[in-house]
Amino acid sequence: MGREELEQRLAAVRRRIDDAARSAGRDPAAVRLLAVSKTVPAAVVRLAFEAGCHDLGESRAQELAGKVRELADVSPRWVFLGPVQTNKARDVARDADELHSLDRLELAVALQRRLEMVDRSLDVLVQVNTSGEAEKSGVAPGDLTELVRAVAPLDRLRVRGLMTIAPRGGDLDAARRCFRELATLAERVRGEAVDGVGMDELSMGMSGDLEAAIAEGATTVRVGTALFGTR
Ligand SMILES: *Cc1c(COP(=O)(O)O)cnc(C)c1O
Numbered sequence: 001m002g003r004e005e006l007e008q009r010l011a012a013v014r015r016r017i018d019d020a021a022r023s024a025g026r027d028p029a030a031v032r033l034l035a036v037s038k039t040v041p042a043a044v045v046r047l048a049f050e051a052g053c054h055d056l057g058e059s060r061a062q063e064l065a066g067k068v069r070e071l072a073d074v075s076p077r078w079v080f081l082g083p084v085q086t087n088k089a090r091d092v093a094r095d096a097d098e099l100h101s102l103d104r105l106e107l108a109v110a111l112q113r114r115l116e117m118v119d120r121s122l123d124v125l126v127q128v129n130t131s132g133e134a135e136k137s138g139v140a141p142g143d144l145t146e147l148v149r150a151v152a153p154l155d156r157l158r159v160r161g162l163m164t165i166a167p168r169g170g171d172l173d174a175a176r177r178c179f180r181e182l183a184t185l186a187e188r189v190r191g192e193a194v195d196g197v198g199m200d201e202l203s204m205g206m207s208g209d210l211e212a213a214i215a216e217g218a219t220t221v222r223v224g225t226a227l228f229g230t231r
Pocket residue numbers: 036038059081082165206207208222223224225226
């Protein structure tokens with residue numbers, strides 16, 4: 001994909017975000033566009049960075065490591081959004097600035113240890129399985145508060161909010177119910193005022209459902225296909 005096409009696609013996505021925010025009575029600047037660059041070649045990712053996408057999403061540790069090297073001169077903000085096996089905690093701790101897929105205490109503890117070793121810290125969102133689909137990762141809504149309380153004392157992890165993925169199949173009403181549930185859960189955790197835990201970030205909405213997510217309060221939308229084409 002060339003620079004011109006990418007810039008056009010980016011402008012179209014930004015327009016969608018702006019329109020959705022305005023319809024919801026929200027400030028478009030309060031919605032961050034996370035460009036999901038997984039599977040996209042580093043040269044194209046560089047074009048996206050140059051076009052203004054400074055937050056980039058990856059879902060495989062090895063691919064992230066390669067791109068961190070190839071884009072070291074511009075150093076984007078790298079966001080990890082795929083499932084993390086515990087034995088990949090070292091790579092995520094070394095390479096990612098932010099993690100959207102924290103789903104269990106065991107992973108948090110492994111990350112804390114690896115972050116101490118490289119003297120870094122990590123912004124994390126807890127992934128919640130709002131759709132109830134068995135194959136989806138994420139903590140069950142009923143277990144969220146307990147997990148947040150357990151992660152809170154780990155000082156290298158800064159809990160910033162929640163993330164969810166809508167069910168497969170593109171049913172917008174079903175997606176919207178999941179997004180609404182995530183916003184409600186964040187509100188509930190906020191009400192518990194756990195020390196050191198922030199709940200300002202709601203990462204929800206992708207290429208097909210970002211409008212519904214923004215209507216329900218998304219602060220980050222994660223967009224791959226609409227920017228880079230079909231994977
Ligand atoms: C791939 C991916 C996206 C981007 O999805 P698109 O439909 O391509 O916009 C967003 N979030 C997560 C967690 C992903 O894995």
